[in-house]
Amino acid sequence: MRLRSTVLLLAALVACQKQQGSGLVGADAKGPIVIGHVASTTGTEATFGTSSDRGFRIFFDELNAKGGIKGRQIKLVTLDDQGKPEEAATAATRLIASDHVTALLGEVASTRSLWMAPKAQMAHVPMISPSSTNEKVTAVGDYIFRACFIDAFQGFVMAKFAHETLKLSKVAILKDVRNDYSVGLAKVFAEQFTKMGGTIVATESFSQGDVDFKAQLTNIKAKSPEAIFEPGYYTDTGLIARQAKELGLAVPLLGGDGWDSEKLYEIGGAALEGSYFSNHYSVDDPSPRIQAFVAHYKQVTGLVPDSLAAQAYDAAGMLADAMTRAPDLSGPSIRDALATMKNFAGVTGDISLDANRNPVKPAVVLKIGKGGKYEFVTRIQPE
Numbered sequence: 562m563r564l565r566s567t568v569l570l571l572a573a574l575v576a577c578q579k580q581q582g583s584g585l586v587g588a589d590a591k592g593p594i595v596i597g598h599v600a601s602t603t604g605t606e607a608t609f610g611t612s613s614d615r616g617f618r619i620f621f622d623e624l625n626a627k628g629g630i631k632g633r634q635i636k637l638v639t640l641d642d643q644g645k646p647e648e649a650a651t652a653a654t655r656l657i658a659s660d661h662v663t664a665l666l667g668e669v670a671s672t673r674s675l676w677m678a679p680k681a682q683m684a685h686v687p688m689i690s691p692s693s694t695n696e697k698v699t700a701v702g703d704y705i706f707r708a709c710f711i712d713a714f715q716g717f718v719m720a721k722f723a724h725e726t727l728k729l730s731k732v733a734i735l736k737d738v739r740n741d742y743s744v745g746l747a748k749v750f751a752e753q754f755t756k757m758g759g760t761i762v763a764t765e766s767f768s769q770g771d772v773d774f775k776a777q778l779t780n781i782k783a784k785s786p787e788a789i790f791e792p793g794y795y796t797d798t799g800l801i802a803r804q805a806k807e808l809g810l811a812v813p814l815l816g817g818d819g820w821d822s823e824k825l826y827e828i829g830g831a832a833l834e835g836s837y838f839s840n841h842y843s844v845d846d847p848s849p850r851i852q853a854f855v856a857h858y859k860q861v862t863g864l865v866p867d868s869l870a871a872q873a874y875d876a877a878g879m880l881a882d883a884m885t886r887a888p889d890l891s892g893p894s895i896r897d898a899l900a901t902m903k904n905f906a907g908v909t910g911d912i913s914l915d916a917n918r919n920p921v922k923p924a925v926v927l928k929i930g931k932g933g934k935y936e937f938v939t940r941i942q943p944e
């Protein structure tokens with residue numbers, strides 16, 4: 562009899578938690594508001610995780626100094642997923658079940674966000690990815706948000722740039738088939754570039770972590786493209802640039818935000834000069850918000866903030882804004898406040914979320930200049 566009632570009580574508790582989301586646990590507690598961050602702080606995408614974490618911490622340190630939220634301080638708990646999708650899912654589960662986080666931040670890589678998101682959705686813990694651009698991420702459910710534009714737009718931006726600005730008509734594609742971001746962005750680019758009158762003369766594939774791209778590049782060279790669209794991450798991109806040069810393939814590479822890392826030029830060197838990629842912002846943009854952020858970040862870290870740091874700073878700002886407006890800190894209340902976000906003044910632009918919880922924001926195109934310096938080329942607005 563005793564056992565039976567204990568079991569019933571437990572079942573009732575579980576049901577209650579399920580319904581209200583674990584966010585409510587945090588809301589009732591005193592002490593800090595715990596926020597989880599899942600990031601690749603080691604591995605071949607380590608700069609993605611470390612830069613994002615810096616952006617988050619700079620924001621929360623400033624916020625805590627101003628008194629925090631609802632009189633409570635923010636505590637950020639970061640777990641490293643080593644760049645592995647399964648680890649991202651495990652980290653999300655641990656943050657929800659053991660740390661009882663009020664919200665989740667991360668991941669950067671779309672594939673890893675796609676592994677995390679079902680955990681957040683099931684527990685009704687709001688999740689904001691600062692930089693995952695693949696369309697499917699926020700489609701996982703109504704608790705999943707992002708601070709960046711999506712690849713339908715990013716692919717359009719690079720197709721338009723290739724066609725209108727560079728006046729190219731023949732482009733080859735080299736994509737990472739194990740990366741949802743790369744596959745999705747390659748698809749949109751091909752559709753848009755073809756629609757504009759261009760031709761995709763070759764489509765080749767690789768898998769994250771490959772080190773020899775010569776076979777693919779040789780096939781591409783045989784089709785004489787005027788550029789190669791390569792929407793990969795920085796480590797692979799650096800190696801691809803070098804090997805293309807070695808094969809005498811002297812055309813620019815075009816890519817997306819996944820190139821952004823201080824390691825890109827360290828790996829690819831001069832072979833990258835003259836290539837172009839789309840990104841979330843430019844540190845050279847005279848916008849006062851950007852200049853204030855860049856100056857503050859430099860002062861605190863001694864570094865120049867890449868787009869991941871800026872995007873993380875904005876994602877943290879969105880979360881803080883929603884937590885401030887929400888009547889309480891339960892998962893559902895924060896979710897509802899996030900869903901109605903309009904004209905949030907972010908560093909990377911004004912952020913309004915559409916019905917699918919995606920921001921509508923401009924993108925920039927950057928050129929890799931001498932010594933690896935990013936040169937601002939253009940800013941493209943959503944149509």
Ligand code: PHE
Nearest residue numbers: 670671692693694742818819
């Ligand atoms: N947009 C990339 C993705 O979805 C991640 C990324 C964003 C990487 C910004 C670098 C800079 O996978």
